[in-house]
Structure formats: C-alpha cells, structure tokens
Amino acid sequence: MNPKRTSWLLAASASLLLLLAACTPSGPANGTLALTVSAPSGVTPNITVSGPSGNSSANASANLSLKPGTYTITAANVQSNGYTYGGTASPATVVVQSSKTVASTVTYAATTGKLTITLSLPTGVSNPGVTVSGPGGFSQSITTSPQTLTNLAPGDYTITAPDVPGYKKAVSGGGTVTVIAGQEASGSVAYTQGLGTITVNVSGLPPSSPQTQITLTQTAGGSYTASQPVSTNGPVTFNDVPTGTYTVSGAAVALGSVNYTAANATATLANDGDSTTAALTYVAGTRSLTVTVTGAFKAGAKLVVTATPSSGTPVTQTATATANGTGSLTLSGLPGVDYTVSAQVLTAIDTYASAGGVPAPIGNDTPSVPVTLQSEGWLFAAGNGKLAGDENILAALGSSLETPTPSFVADPAFTPDAPGTTPAIVRVALDPANYFYIARQRISSSAPCLGGASCDAIEVYTPASYTGITDGSGFAPTGNGSFTIVTSYSGQPATISDLAFTSGGDLWVTARGSTAPGAEQPGGLLCYSQAALTQAKNAQLTTPPNPNPTQLQVYQRYYTAAGGVLDDARALAFDAAGNLWVASATKISRIPASALTCKYQGTGVGDGNDPRASDNAPETVTPDLVLTLPPGADIFSLAFDPNRNSLWATDYTAGSVFEIPFSGGANATSGLITTGTPFTTGLTKAAGLLLDKQGHLWVGTDNGASSTVQELIPGTTLTAGRTLAIPASYPADQRVGITSLAIATKALP
Missing domain, CATH: 2.60.40.10 (Immunoglobulins)
Structure with a gap:
C-alpha cells in the first residue's frame, strides 16, 4: 500500500472519533468522601470503602472522589505490638452525591x-x-x-x-x-x-562433757550446713532449715582417755513447714586405767587389780610387782564408764588388800590404790618319817617366803607318836575351817588293821594348834579338840596316799589298797562328809584334853571304779568346777562333781560308837575322762592350776614336774596323755606339790637330809625360784624327805 495513503486514513479516523464524542451526553459529576481516620501511634488502619466506584482502601485520613451512590466503610482488625485493634466507622454507610462532600470518621482502639x-x-x-x-x-x-x-x-x-x-x-x-x-x-x-525445723535429741554425753558441735549437712536438695554447740544431753533445735535430706553428726568428745562418739543420723524435711527429729546417741569408747598399787609387799608379788564399772561386769587383771612396795598395771580396752578400783597383792601365802575401792571416774585414768596386810599364814612341809623315826611338820612363815632366802622356823619337829610307831608316809591338808589334817599310813601295809598304829589314820587338829607359830616356835598342837580318824576297816581300802577337800568341806582320800596275801584290800576312794567331820569336831571340843588325840571311827563312804582306774590310787586334786582328778598307777581319771555324793548316816561318833551302817558297802564311781600315763610314770602328787586350766604333777622316780594342759583341745578325750616339757633340775625324788596364791609351784623332794622345797614359776617353761632347805642344825632324824605341802592362812583383825 502507498504510504502516503495510509497516513491519510489514520488521521481521518481520529477526527471522526472526536466528533462522535462531542456529540454524546455526559454523566453526573463525582462526589467527595471526607474520610477521617483516628488510630493510636504505630497502628496502621486497614479501611475499605465499597460502593459504585468499587472498593477503595485507605489507611489514613483522605478525601476520596467517588461516583455518586451509597458506600459502606469497613475497618478491619489490625495487630500491632501484641495487641489487636478494631476500627469503628461513624457513619459506616454514606451516600455520595455528585459534586458534594460527605464525611465519615473511622476510629481505631485496642480490643485485646x-x-x-x-x-x-x-x-x-x-x-x-x-x-x-x-x-x-x-x-x-x-x-x-x-x-x-x-x-x-x-x-x-x-x-x-x-x-x-x-x-x-x-x-x-x-x-x-x-x-x-x-x-x-x-x-x-x-x-x-521450703523451710522446716529439725530437733536433734542428744544423749550419752558424760556429765562433765566439754563443749562439742552438732552439725546438719545437707546431702540432697542443696548444700546447706548449720552447727550448734552443746555440752549437755537434751534437744538441740535448728529452725528455718531448707527442705532436703541431712546428715546429722556430732563431733567426738574426749574426756580423759575416753572418746565419746555418736553414729550419724539422717533427717529429712520433705515439705515446707515440716518438723522432724533425729537422735544422736553418744557412746563411750574404750578407756584405759593405769593403776598404781602401794603397800608393804615385796618385789615379785602378784598384783590383782579389779575395776568394777558403774554398770557392767568387773574386770580383773594381774601383774607382778617390780619393786618393793609398789607396782602398777594398765587395764586397756575397758568400756568407757566410771570405775571403782580395788586391789589385792598376793605373795606365796600372805594377802595384802585395799580396804575399799578407789573411785576412777572418767578423767582419772591413773588411780592409786593403797593396800595393807589382810591375812598371813604358813607353808607346812610334812616329812617322810622312817618307820623307827619321827615325821617332821615343818613350817615357814609367809613373811619369810617374801624374802629372797626363805627359811623354816627354828623349832621344826612335831612328833605325835612315840618313836618306832610312826607311819612311813605323811600327807597334810587343811579344811575350809582351817583344821589341820595329817594322814599317816600304817606301820606295815601287809598286816591287817587291828587298831592303833596298825591302822591307817588321819589326825585332826584345831586352828589353835598352829596359829601361834613364830620364828621361835614350831608346830606343837595340843590334844584339846583334836582327834584321830581310823580309816582302815576289814575289807576296805588301806594304805591311804593323799587327801583333799571340796569347797564345801567334804574330805576325799585316796587309798592304794593292799595285795599282800591275807591282807588283800582294794584301792579306791574314801569320803568323810562335812557334816560327819563337824559332828566329830563338836564331840571332841566337849572332851577333856588328852595327851594324844582320841581315836574315832567317823562315818565314811567307800568308792571303787570299774576298769582298774583307781588301782594303786596315789594322788588327787579338785579343779575349779569341783571335778575330782585321781592319779593311779597307770591312769589319771576325772570324776565329775555330780558323781561325788558323799553320804552321811547321821549317827554318833566315838571309840565305842562305830557309825558304819549296813549300807556302807563299796559304791562305784564312773570317771567321765580317763587319760593313760606314759609307761614308767610314777606320779606322786597333783595340783590343779585354774590360771592355766591344767594339772601339774610330780614324778617321783624321774624327779620331775610336768604340766597336763586342757586348753586348746589337749587331753579333751580319753587316750594317751599329752604333757608339757618336764622340769628336772635339782628335783631328786619329786614328791610334794603345791600351787600358792600367786600361781607359783612349790615342790618337796624326798631326798633325805638333802630334801628341799623348790619354788617353780610357770611361764612358757618352768623357771626356778627360791629354795627352802632343811637347816643343818636340825637333828638327823628330822632331816628327812618332804612328801606333802600345805598352806594355812588366817585373817588379821
């Protein structure tokens, strides 16, 4: 197409359109909406105006040109700074008229x-x-x-x-x-x-307790701690204690050698306002007491100190005085309470004792206890007289035995019978009433008992017979109150060999018996009850004095045992439980205390009043333990040692002393006996045997003029101590073997 033609056509079309518009009629003019908006600072409104002109938005005051018509003003909620704001339009509906102005106000306010x-x-x-x-x-x-x-x-x-x-x-x-x-x-x-209260009840503190601390330590729920001082028993209150679980502890208290401690307790406060209690009980730990004992005793004496607690069991401990007049020992591990301390000092025979207890309250850990002489006595040694000579009853004063070189008193001899009639073996013992008993064998064990010196007998003397013994006066008993027990009867045991008393005063005697043709008599045991002996004593005290003791046939019991365990019975001893130990030729037997029934007929006594009843036939005792001696053993004497729970024995042929232990299971069942290492030094023909108050042994030897009494001190082994020798100044017929020993004591007024 021609370009020029195209341009013309476009210009013509535009002109035509303008002409048409000018010829069309126009509508009404717009009106105005004067919108006033009010809102708090920071709030952005959200307003919508709806009508003929469509929807218009506004968030602030404005004049809106709108087509005439009805309009709705809507204010939407808005949020700002956490609040919701709502708008209100007034009026909410308006009519816009052409070329006119209508007003509406929108106000926003918080709704939340x-x-x-x-x-x-x-x-x-x-x-x-x-x-x-x-x-x-x-x-x-x-x-x-x-x-x-x-x-x-x-x-x-x-x-x-x-x-x-x-x-x-x-x-x-x-x-x-x-x-x-x-x-x-x-x-x-x-x-x-939360806060609560904990009350701690304290007990067990000693009366003179120094101050200590009770402490609360929080173990759960926090780390709170609090402490309060305390020195007496009673409640200790902690207030405003945060809730939680606490360990309640008490600091140890030291008083003297005693530490008092309390096991920790636990207390819990679960909720605010709770109250709870806890108990702290102080317990005394162990304490020690170092006790000094003073008095006139000599070095080497045995100290026996007893501490008696304010509650509980007394505690006794022993020691040895290391110097003259003083000694000490320490009792350790004692319950931590107050004590009263008393003391004894034991020499071989004499006893020193405190008159009363010495208080040793907590804090006094070194009490001193004075002792004075309370009883004294004598060591008696019985000689083994020859058939044509005299037996000796020698005496050593207890005070002499406290010296390094003890000796017998100057006047040594006692001769109850005329020369030529004295038995061959002598044994001595004292009963609980301190009567002195001398057991003597008959002149000839092969001859029957026909009365007098032809019979075995036991002479009995009152305490007055020896309580006057001094350095210048020996044993010289009188006949007043004394008597002789005839022990031999036809068909009953003869050749008495030893005697011993029960704690109740019954006298038990061993008899070896006889195997001589025509004079056969079995070995066994004789028993004289305390009641029978008391009756005999009372009878003799009403009899005028005689030059020699009156012969009495006191009621006796006669015992044998099966199996020959009492054949050739020669020594006996009682243990701490009252059991009787008997040594025979080959065995040592224990007869239980329950089997020792020493009966008494209850009839009179006297030369013409033989009280033996028709039932006085041999009775049988059964030992509950029988130990067999080693071959060749020749036991002469026995002594029970309660401190070591053992028997001591002398072996006459071997010239030795040995121990038969029962602790640690030794010798607990029948079988070959177990013995300790024998002591043999200087003990030719070891015979008499005695355990003194301090636990030392005294051994008499039957060695003629060279006979001695030797002290032996038990320990891990036996140690030789002092020696008593028969002085050379004694007449030759009085310097004979020592076959028996006994201790007599008397209390001082």
Whole structure:
C-alpha cells in the first residue's frame, strides 16, 4: 500500500472519533468522601470503602472522589505490638452525591491486652508446668521466663502453679490476673526452697562433757550446713532449715582417755513447714586405767587389780610387782564408764588388800590404790618319817617366803607318836575351817588293821594348834579338840596316799589298797562328809584334853571304779568346777562333781560308837575322762592350776614336774596323755606339790637330809625360784624327805 495513503486514513479516523464524542451526553459529576481516620501511634488502619466506584482502601485520613451512590466503610482488625485493634466507622454507610462532600470518621482502639508471666525457679528445679487459662477456653503453658502472652481477650486469667515437693511457691494476685484491652498485665510465680525445723535429741554425753558441735549437712536438695554447740544431753533445735535430706553428726568428745562418739543420723524435711527429729546417741569408747598399787609387799608379788564399772561386769587383771612396795598395771580396752578400783597383792601365802575401792571416774585414768596386810599364814612341809623315826611338820612363815632366802622356823619337829610307831608316809591338808589334817599310813601295809598304829589314820587338829607359830616356835598342837580318824576297816581300802577337800568341806582320800596275801584290800576312794567331820569336831571340843588325840571311827563312804582306774590310787586334786582328778598307777581319771555324793548316816561318833551302817558297802564311781600315763610314770602328787586350766604333777622316780594342759583341745578325750616339757633340775625324788596364791609351784623332794622345797614359776617353761632347805642344825632324824605341802592362812583383825 502507498504510504502516503495510509497516513491519510489514520488521521481521518481520529477526527471522526472526536466528533462522535462531542456529540454524546455526559454523566453526573463525582462526589467527595471526607474520610477521617483516628488510630493510636504505630497502628496502621486497614479501611475499605465499597460502593459504585468499587472498593477503595485507605489507611489514613483522605478525601476520596467517588461516583455518586451509597458506600459502606469497613475497618478491619489490625495487630500491632501484641495487641489487636478494631476500627469503628461513624457513619459506616454514606451516600455520595455528585459534586458534594460527605464525611465519615473511622476510629481505631485496642480490643485485646497482654499478660507477661515471670517464673522464678531455684537451681536444679525443673519447670513444674505453670499454665495460664482464661476466657473462651484459653490455655497456655509457661515455658520461659519472662513469657508474654499477646492478643488476649480482656477478662480474668488464672495462673496455675503445681506444687514442687520441698519448695514453697508464691503466685501474684493469688493466682488471678485481670487483662484490660490495650494494657499489659503482669503475673509472677516464684518457687523457693521450703523451710522446716529439725530437733536433734542428744544423749550419752558424760556429765562433765566439754563443749562439742552438732552439725546438719545437707546431702540432697542443696548444700546447706548449720552447727550448734552443746555440752549437755537434751534437744538441740535448728529452725528455718531448707527442705532436703541431712546428715546429722556430732563431733567426738574426749574426756580423759575416753572418746565419746555418736553414729550419724539422717533427717529429712520433705515439705515446707515440716518438723522432724533425729537422735544422736553418744557412746563411750574404750578407756584405759593405769593403776598404781602401794603397800608393804615385796618385789615379785602378784598384783590383782579389779575395776568394777558403774554398770557392767568387773574386770580383773594381774601383774607382778617390780619393786618393793609398789607396782602398777594398765587395764586397756575397758568400756568407757566410771570405775571403782580395788586391789589385792598376793605373795606365796600372805594377802595384802585395799580396804575399799578407789573411785576412777572418767578423767582419772591413773588411780592409786593403797593396800595393807589382810591375812598371813604358813607353808607346812610334812616329812617322810622312817618307820623307827619321827615325821617332821615343818613350817615357814609367809613373811619369810617374801624374802629372797626363805627359811623354816627354828623349832621344826612335831612328833605325835612315840618313836618306832610312826607311819612311813605323811600327807597334810587343811579344811575350809582351817583344821589341820595329817594322814599317816600304817606301820606295815601287809598286816591287817587291828587298831592303833596298825591302822591307817588321819589326825585332826584345831586352828589353835598352829596359829601361834613364830620364828621361835614350831608346830606343837595340843590334844584339846583334836582327834584321830581310823580309816582302815576289814575289807576296805588301806594304805591311804593323799587327801583333799571340796569347797564345801567334804574330805576325799585316796587309798592304794593292799595285795599282800591275807591282807588283800582294794584301792579306791574314801569320803568323810562335812557334816560327819563337824559332828566329830563338836564331840571332841566337849572332851577333856588328852595327851594324844582320841581315836574315832567317823562315818565314811567307800568308792571303787570299774576298769582298774583307781588301782594303786596315789594322788588327787579338785579343779575349779569341783571335778575330782585321781592319779593311779597307770591312769589319771576325772570324776565329775555330780558323781561325788558323799553320804552321811547321821549317827554318833566315838571309840565305842562305830557309825558304819549296813549300807556302807563299796559304791562305784564312773570317771567321765580317763587319760593313760606314759609307761614308767610314777606320779606322786597333783595340783590343779585354774590360771592355766591344767594339772601339774610330780614324778617321783624321774624327779620331775610336768604340766597336763586342757586348753586348746589337749587331753579333751580319753587316750594317751599329752604333757608339757618336764622340769628336772635339782628335783631328786619329786614328791610334794603345791600351787600358792600367786600361781607359783612349790615342790618337796624326798631326798633325805638333802630334801628341799623348790619354788617353780610357770611361764612358757618352768623357771626356778627360791629354795627352802632343811637347816643343818636340825637333828638327823628330822632331816628327812618332804612328801606333802600345805598352806594355812588366817585373817588379821
């Protein structure tokens, strides 16, 4: 197409259009809406004007040119800074007229509020689950602090805070907060550790206790500690103590050598306001007492100290005085209470004792106890007289035995019978009433007992017979109150060999018997009851004195044993339990105390009044333990040692002393006997045997003019001590073997 033609056509078309427009009629003119908007600072309104002109938006005051017609003004909710704002148009509907102005005001105001919750929790406590609830079913958990809840409908809101064991809580406003539109409300929940009271009941502190500390140490729920001083028993109260678990402890208390300690206790305060108690009981630990004993005793004496507690069992301990007049020992491991201390000092025979106890309260760990001589006595040695000579009854004063070189008194001899009629073996013993008994064998064991010196006999002398013995006066008994027990009867044991008393005063005698043709008599035991002996004593005290003791046939019992265990019975001893130990030719037997029934007929005594009853036939005793001696043993004497729980024995042929132990299971069952290492030094023909008060042995030897009494001190082995020798100044017929020993004591007024 021609370009020029095209340009013309376009210009013509435009002109035509303008002409047509000018010829069309025009509509009414627009009107004006004067919109006034009011909103808080920072709030951006959201306003919509809807009508003939369509929808127009506004967020601030404006004059809107609108086609005439009816318009609706809508203010939408808006949110700002956690609040919701609602707009209100007044009027909300307007009519816009052409070329006219109509006004409407839109006002925005807050319709919701805010709530800020502050949650305070102690270290280590987790959020227990605090919640806020309010209008319209609102509910929100508080998970942080502070936590702000926004756009909340106005009204009352409830703060719910669960309990936490051991803690108390504080919720502001009692748990209710009012939310006001356009305002920020606040609430708080604070958990703090609860407080309670712990009362500690203290007991066991000594009356004079120094001050100590009672301490609470928190072991669960915190690290709280608190202490209070205390010196007396009773309650100790700790107030405002944080809840939790506590160890309650008391510091040790030292008083003298005693430490008082209390085992820790536990106390728990579970909730705020709780009260609880705990008990701390102090217990005295062990203590020691170093006791010094003073008196007139000599070095080497045995100290026996007894500490008697204010409650409990007395404790006794022994030691040896290391110097003249003084000695000490320490009692360790004693219960920590007050004590009363008493003391004895034992020499071989004499006894020193305290008149009363010495208080040793806690704090006095070194009491001193004075002792004075309370009893004294004598060591008697019985000589083995020849058939044509005299037997000796030698005496050594207890005070002499405290010296390094003891000796017999100057006047040595006692000759109850005329020369030529004296038995060959002599044994001596003292009963609980301190009567002196001398057992003598008949002149000839092969001849029958026909009365007098042809019979075995036991002479009995009153205590007055020897209590006057001094350095210048020997044993010289009188006949007043004395008597002789005839022990031999036809068909009954002869050749008496030893005698011993029970603690109740019954006299038991061993008899070796006889195997001589025509004079056969079995070996066994004789018993004289304490009642029968008392009757004989009373009878003789009413009889005028005689030059020689009156012969009495005192009621006796006669015992044998099966199996030959009492054949050739030669020595006996009682142990601490009252059991009787008998040594025969080949065995040592124990007869239980329950089998020792020493009967008494209850009839009279006297030369013409033989009380033997028709039932006085041999009775049988059964030992509960029989030990067999080694071949060749020749036991002469026995002595029981309660300190070592053993028997001591002398072997006449071997010239030795040996121990038969029973502790540690030794010799507990029948069988070959177990013995300790024998002591043989200087003991030719070891015969008499005695255990003195301090636990030392005294051994008499039957060695003629060279006979001695040797002291032996038990320990791991036997150690030789002092020696008593028969002085050379004694007449030759009085310097004979020593076959028996006895101790007599008398209490001082």
